[in-house]
Amino acid sequence: MGSRNKTMLIVSAFVVLLSVVIHLLHRVFGFLETYLIIQGVTPLSPGLQLLQNLFFIVPILLLIVSFFLFKKEKHDQLPLLLTLTLTFASISIIAGGDGLVEYHFSIFMVLAFIIFFNSFKLILISTVIFAIQHFGGYFLFPQLLCGTENYAFSLLMIHAVFLILMSGAASLIITLQNRATSLMQIEKEKQQEKEELLVAQLTKTANQVLNTVLQLKEGSQESKLASRKLLLRSKKWLQVLISS
Template identity: 45%
Template sequence: MNIGKNIVMMYFALIVAILSGIIHFLHRYAGWIDQYIVYVQSRGAGTATNGVLVSIIFLLPLITLLWAFICFKKKRDDKWIPYLITLSLTFGSISIIAGGSGMVEYHFSIFMVIAALAYFENVRLILLSTAIFVIQHLAGYFVFPELLCGTSDYPFSLLMIHAVFLLMTSTVVIVQIIVRDKHFSKLKEEKDHADIIKEMMRNITATSDEVLK
């Protein structure tokens, strides 16, 4: 089952990485919706972005995905593969936002990633991704706001709205995973108990048959 999940999620991480590349190309080289971006950024106090940093951010999801693929080739159920895929998806979303000039529309990719990671049914992966996104929002806002928000004077209160919904989404997913695990654990206990009773009944029946003989 873990192997199947790894395969599905690696394909999805690849799609996100490709989507990131398309967005980087459209915004950085094709001049896609430049007029809208100029209009939005003209209301800010600065719009310069660090091209080297954007390129590094673009490479992060590719590097982690490649690492996951290498681990998969060596051992298909390697315990680190889900973590590497989580990093690839998380960095992929961050890359989409940075490559898309910090447009708020691309922030929806964050929730896409959290929803996708629920497939692993692993609370630690959700916490890891959420922590990285929180760091991205806080550090990005104060250090490179243009890469996160598209402008240097984006209201901090609006950014906190992003953070609140991120935390709420992650919390809901985590609660769902925990409740599901408890439910299946209870079902397994009931099944094990039923199996024990069946085995006891078989033993009693066999013993009775021996006595009657």
């Protein structure tokens, strides 16, 4: 668990860093500014800028909390926090990238990373958050989601369909992985039982051999004792015969 959380903490830090880079590129250096103008993407209102800043800060805060929990070795709470970190980092990437469709691919990247936790619950949590972001964002802040207020709802449905398919694929992978792990565990237990049975049989055989050796040893000692007694009697008889 610890090594898995450490790996995912590093991955989460990378995705959050990617979010920061995208915000800097678009908001400071004017990345793709000409393309955005051609696409009809307009500057954000103060309210949307505030929301964009909120999306920017949330994954950073979640990552910091995750880091402190990892340092305190509270690993049970980390998978959920790291899942939230990855999910909101993807949302931040989309918002910081002026809602360009290309940045929506980060969703699939994040879901692929979350598979590493091998948890249906975490996949479901991330999927629900993305669904809320898409449907809520389409009506409340479309510029941070799609880049424009004129984005077709039918196109958004395509996003939703592939999000569901990706979640289904992730769940299938987890199911197959769990099944394979279970089969391996069963085989391991069977092999362990065979080994234990073999050890028990060898121990029993060794004990039988030891008992046989002890019996032979006792028999040998008894034979020696009987031979000595017989020799002593023979000497006595000889002495009696000689004296007579």
